[in-house]
């Protein structure tokens with residue numbers, strides 16, 4: 001049986017209550033909105049790129065504890081990384097949540113992001129954990145102005 | 151029924167509802183979820199079904215399945231008689247004058263879409279107005295937006311106050327010569343408010359404006375009388391009132407329905423077809439193209455039978471008690487705020503918890519077997535009005551108990567512990 005503690009890990013609660021990088025960037029190189037029409041959650045991710053380097057990254061928006069913590073940990077994880085490294089993390093994170101092996105031969109090390117592993121047991125909440133990552137991915141690839149996790 | 155569970159002054163003494171006996175009729179209520187007994191508090195989304203409804207649907211397929219209105223053999227006649235028999239039951243249930251005024255549809259959504267397509271498209275001209283309310287379900291907003299856009303008409307919205315009550319003076323002021331229809335919900339699914347629809351119909355009729363009432367959330371709780379309300383259309387959803395999914399009812403006054411063009415074309419809705427010209431069948435067949443949801447209709451009939459056998463005054467008193475008790479128990483939780491505090495409510499309690507998103511509440515209480523809804527409940531404008539992204543909503547049916555309210559309150563208390 002899925003346990004609540006698997007979902008609401010201490011690090012997730014901490015980041016949900018005290019989200020890092022919860023702000024707008026005045027002059028972002030790129031930004032993208034992720035929204036989850038089913039719950040009305042909406043998150044904007046801002047990026048300031050210097051060449052291929054993510055010099056600054058932040059997020060804004062309303063959402064549940066899982067989506068806030070995910071935004072907080074995502075922005076903390078990709079700051080200072082190259083865009084390619086951030087995309088690797090996106091894929092590894094997505095693979096962890098969906099229980100697929102992922103495509104990379106050696107998946108990017110997830111570090112603190114592994115706290116979200118328990119979300120997999122709560123299928124209705126997977127999209128909450130994914131939301132900011134999909135927005136990041138959209139901003140990185142400029143695939144869309146708004147992405148949806150539905 | 152009001153938040154205060156005080157019986158009306160001269161109400162007859164009603165028998166107490168034997169809730170445990172009723173619960174035994176609903177097999178799903180005996181389920182265990184996450185190792186705990188299921189506490190099902192999401193009947194506003196869809197109600198559970200008694201065995202009688204489940205059996206009626208099954209035995210229709212096992213013993214009476216044949217298409218309706220089409221053949222001369224006995225089995226088909228029996229299916230037709232069962233189908234048309236339920237139409238009569240619905241007519242009596244809603245207090246309609248004539249069974250021809252009862253159209254079977256998929257649900258409340260289709261009932262509203264039928265009126266928007268048929269009546270709306272035929273009547274609306276550029277510059278006309280359709281009046282809806284600030285607390286409509288998306289299914290009573292979007293069909294009107296679509297038809298207004300197509301016809302160059304405009305949507306006007308009756309505002310509400312912070313308790314979730316419509317402002318009747320503002321409503322009266324919205325009505326004018328360009329108003330071609332009022333579409334308003336009888337009961338709000340996200341706030342629980344019972345709107346004074348009879349008064350609202352009278353105000354519209356004084357100006358010759360027809361009114362559609364969305365009864366999806368009212369019919370499960372209230373004794374509805376469409377002739378007393380005098381509304382022109384009334385939409386009902388079967389699955390919210392212990393009936394099967396995929397069946398609903400549109401009530402329409404005969405003279406209104408007569409004057410409306412068909413909604414969908416096909417079999418059963420015609421009188422004669424040639425490639426040059428088709429003439430339509432009389433009511434209600436004109437609006438029932440194709441093979442209908444016969445099993446659903448039969449199941450709905452069983453649901454109405456079940457309901458008719460219940461002492462309704464006792465049901466209303468029991469639900470009022472649950473509403474009052476849940477309001478009291480939840481209000482006592484620190485940081486909890488109830489959204490929707492109208493004087494007249496059905497047993498629906500929406501709430502927010504300071505610093506905690508509704509989805510986290512939903513997941514945490516689910517671990518204790520408590521099923522509530524979290525989200526915008528298909529009423530995004532209501533969420534915007536109250537400045538919240540979402541609410542948690544517990545909705546009670548006659549089969550719920552005070553013990554289940556206790557389970558809800560205890561489960562909500564643990565939300566605080568998780569976020570402690």
Ligand SMILES: Cc1ncc(COP(=O)(O)O)c(C=O)c1O
Pocket residue numbers: 194195256257258259260287289290335337338339364366367386387388398528
């Ligand atoms: C007020 C209201 N109107 C309409 C609907 C749609 O009903 P149905 O599911 O029968 O299409 C609902 C259901 O959620 C509702 O609550």
